[in-house]
Amino acid sequence: MSGAAWPVAALLVGYPVWWALGFGGLSMIVLSVPMAVLLWRRRPVKVPRGFGLWVLLLAGYLVSALMLAETPPGTYGELGAGRLIGYAMRLALYAAVLIMVLYLGNLTERELPQLRLVRMLGVLFVTTVAGGLLGVLFPWFAFTSPVELLLPEWVSGNPFVQNLIHPTAAQTQKVLGYASPRPEAPFEWANAWGSNASVLLVWFVVGWWVHGRARHKLFVALMVALAAIPVVYSLNRGLWIGIGLAVVYTIVRVGGRTRVALCGAVAVAGLVFALSPLASLFAQRLDKPHSNDIRAFTVTATIAAAGHSPLIGYGNTRNAMGNHRTITTGKTEWCRACGHPPLGGDGQLWLLMITQGFTGAALYVAFFLGAIRRHWSDRSPIGLAGVLVMGLVLLYMFIYDGLVTPLGLYLISFALLWRNSLGRDS
Incomplete structure (x- = not known):
């Protein structure tokens, strides 16, 4: 591998180390610094079509800082450091992924071959499966990271920061009426694990099955079977829907014997799953859609609050007054866990x-619709997979917050599409 590609390998292959150190998704921000320096040295910089929309998104976020001190009707939120920390970290992430896309697109095929980048994403999928199994088998596993030890308490104690710097194996929630551990390692929370697992699965299959030999395909089959365990135990309906739609998309867009073989594989996998113990847990989750009312309340409250500043928003999240059952809920001395999650926590669309x-x-x-439109005609494995991921982004924006790691994987997938178009045009 060319020396210029080391920040990419450090991010994707070395991600478990970053997680253990307490950087996790913040590693994208850290590594964007050397990427920016190296990018500056190789001017002029190529820019993908449609990227001006992301620049406008970033510029708009800068303008939204004007509203950080304001509180829309029907919401509350502490002023001061907490609100500023959340704003600054989101701003840094938006800038970091912008740099990362430009960096990837300006590396030549010799410096970083497309297949090698795809396979590095596949390595991260293996890490994700390992983390998911850790969350299933040892949900109590957690430790204090070096970053957490070094940061002052007023920073590390911020809930948003705490999720990023404190490594945990699982997030425990009463989804089925009792405490259920939902895998989240090596990412920041359970929903991020679900989003990332589905996106990385796409690239894992492309890199190690489509472009793999017999032994690689055997490894893929084994890893996908193992992945089914944390995927089901995640109790993540959005992830399940995403995987289902990915299968349908692939069947529709491929043709000939590949379509027949894929249909057969899906039928066999479905039969094996139906006969496994995982099917019972899957059915239990479908019978208990406990989060529907909560999501409906927060989405409605988010739209109402956004209506008071429709052009530039409020710079950071706010909390709704009450919840879907009562207006009197809130954190108290005797119930520190009470309260309502921040508005925008139920999907990137609502967060924005x-x-x-x-x-x-x-x-x-x-931005993502434009990517689909421009690359729809690319029927190469990377083109088909990249368009699929762009579609998953538009699905997940209704149910998943894209921050922190999901957004990085979305933009790396965008960069793969861009690099593929450069190869076709050359």
Whole structure:
């Protein structure tokens, strides 16, 4: 591998080390610094079509800082360091992924071959499966990271920061009426694990099955079978829907014997799953859609709050007053866990509405829709997979917060599409 590609390998292959150190998703921000320096040295810099929308999204977030001190009706939120920390970290992440896309697109095929980049994403999928199994088997596993020890308490104690710097194997929630551990290692929370697992699965299959030999395909089959365990135990309906739609998309877009073979494989996998103990847990989760009312309440509250600053939003999240059952809920001395999650926590679309108004949400949607439109005709394995991921992004924006690691994987997938188009045009 060329020396210029080391920041990419450090991020994707070395991600478990970053997680153990307490950087986790923040590693993208750390590694964007050497990427920016190396990018500056190789000017002029190529820019992908449609990337101006992301630049506008970033610029809009800068403008939204004007509203950080404001509180829309029907919401509350502490002023001061906590709100500023959340804003600064999101701003740094948006800038970091912008740098990362430009860096990947300006590396030549010799410096970083497409297949090698795809396979590095596949390595991260193996890490994700290992982390998911850790969360299933040892859900109590957690430790204090070096970063957590070094940061002052007023920073490390911030809930948003704490999720990023404190490594844990699982997130325990009463999804089925009792405490259920949902895998999240090596990412920041359970929903991030679900989003990342589905995106990385796409690239794992492309890199190690489509472009693999017999032994690679055997390894893929084994890893996918193992992945089914944390995928089901995650109790993540969004992940299940995403995988289902990915299968349908692939069957529709491929043809000939590949389609027949894929249909057969799906039928066999479905039969094996139906006969396994995982089927019972899957059915239990479908019977208990406990989060529907909560999501409906927070989405409604988010849209209402965003309506008071529709162009630039409020820079950071706010909390709704009450919840879907009562207006009196809140954190108290005797119930520190009470309260309501921040507005925008139920999907990137809603997060953008509260932080950057309807303008920011529209720019985000236009960016990924534009990527699908431009690359739809690319029927290579990477082209088909990249368009699929762009579609998953538009699905997940309704149910998953894209911060922190999911957004990085979305933009790496975008960069793969861009690099593929450069190869076709050359």
